[in-house]
Amino acid sequence: MRLLVLGGTAWLGSFVVADAVARGHDVTALARGASGPVPEGARFVRADRTRAGAFDEVGGDWDAVIDVSRQPGQVRAALDALASRTAHWVLVSTSSVYADPSIVGGDESMPTHPPLAGDEMSEMSEYGPAKVACERAVLAAMGDRAHVARVGLIGGPGDRSGRGVYWPWRFAHPSTPDGRVLVPEAAHPVQLIDVRDLAAWTLDAAETRASGIANVGGATHTLAEHLAVARQVAGGTAVPVPVDDAWLDAHDVQPWAGPRSLPLWLPPGVAGLNSSSTARAESLGLRRRPLAETLADTLAWREAHPDVVLGAGLSDDDERALLAEF
Ligand SMILES: NC(=O)c1ccc[n+]([C@@H]2O[C@H](COP(=O)([O-])OP(=O)(O)OC[C@H]3O[C@@H](n4cnc5c(N)ncnc54)[C@H](OP(=O)(O)O)[C@@H]3O)[C@@H](O)[C@H]2O)c1
Structure with missing residues (x-):
């Protein structure tokens, strides 16, 4: 071609x-x-x-x-x-x-x-x-x-936005010696597609001359399931400390992305931002690797590139202060 x-x-x-x-x-x-x-x-x-x-x-x-x-x-x-x-x-x-x-x-x-x-x-x-x-x-x-x-949300190796990087990295590097990690209690869905699977999809679409519009996103997990996979690929020893939306809001923690954020967390009313039906793309042949593989490779990328400034998450200092207050 x-x-x-x-x-x-x-x-x-x-x-x-x-x-x-x-x-x-x-x-x-x-x-x-x-x-x-x-x-x-x-x-x-x-x-x-x-x-x-x-x-x-x-x-x-x-x-x-x-x-x-x-x-x-x-x-x-x-x-x-x-x-x-x-x-x-x-x-x-x-x-x-x-x-x-x-x-x-x-x-x-x-x-x-x-x-x-x-x-x-x-x-x-x-x-x-x-x-x-x-x-x-x-x-x-x-x-x-x-x-x-x-x-939808893209993740995988090279993700400078930090949204898909923060959780496996944070579980692998807790900010406190007792391994506690502040996590959102929210139960909304999360979809993260591996950048390599998305690249393959665009090429498949070009090769097969796929026509029309399709939502292309990761498989749907709840936020809790996503965090459990991230914790597991990071060794499974970190201790999640769930906090609710109101507490995060009152302590000026931002949703989704950006500085002082808990990435992927969405407040009520905007949960659809990260969960569209991908049924059409699946029927056209969308192939997705397991989330665990994406997050493990993302963590490996981050470990190899510790100096890349990520666009999402809590700093160690912020997380320690928030855990102390909680
Ligand atoms: N990140 C997510 O979670 C997410 C979610 C949904 C959709 N998307 C979409 O996924 C795609 C991501 O693409 P990407 O990662 O390759 O990054 P990108 O930053 O969107 O890429 C922009 C590309 O266009 C080139 N470009 C920009 N201005 C140009 C100009 N004036 N003339 C010629 N080339 C120009 C850039 O190269 P140079 O700077 O070298 O010119 C770069 O290769 C985008 O379509 C984005 O909207 C992303």
Whole structure:
């Protein structure tokens, strides 16, 4: 397959490129090169998609394009330049397109945000609407020659967001000598898809010319099940200390991500943020490795890269102070 990856220098994109090269495809990746190198074996086209003529060096016909962009203007420019000479298009979108975060287990028919007006999102609050605009552009230009993967939380080796890293790492490195670890008591569902499984899905979708929209996420576990797996892969000796939503709220602990957070914890009313029905993708052949394998590999990655600054979790000092107060 002659494959063009728009991106390919950041996290998911580089796994897509590496897997495509390993499958024997003829792979080109187009990016600025600011996020990192393109994996070996692929041709690299250095270009800035915000500039006119960004696709001038991308000649010929393509069996598939895979695009990870969140900027509607970049997606429209790519389609203008390439749609007429591309057989199939895969857009990596997001479950953040859905407008109502309280719906748990909803399918692809859930209402989405209105599309972003304009070419470029400027802040994360515009991410969902921006991806809606990207989806609409791809579906309008390619019709049933397009696949839109509405992706849930991604985890696995290389996860700098820290959301999938914190729990196995924290259970392996408690902040107190007695091994206690502050955990949320909340019982909502959690879905985390391994970046390697998602890369494989995008390639499978390109190879099989999968059509239409599908939610693509990890298998559904409760938060307690997810934490139990994380504790186990970290050796199984840490002692969870469950705390309820009200206590966490009163002590200024943030949900989901960011500084001073308990990652993956969602307050009531937004549990649907991390639990869509993936039945359609499963019926199309979505393959997922066990969560334990993902979290074990994530922990191994973190142990090998202790200096990477993660975007989620409690610092040792914060956790010690919170445990002392509790
Ligand atoms: N993380 C999650 O949990 C999550 C959840 C749902 C969906 N997603 C989606 O999953 C995908 C993740 O993709 P990713 O990990 O590869 O990271 P990304 O940060 O979304 O990748 C952006 C890619 O586009 C390139 N790029 C950015 N601006 C450019 C420009 N002006 N011109 C040319 N290239 C440009 C970047 O390379 P250069 O900087 O080198 O140019 C990079 O390769 C995204 O579509 C994201 O929305 C993520």
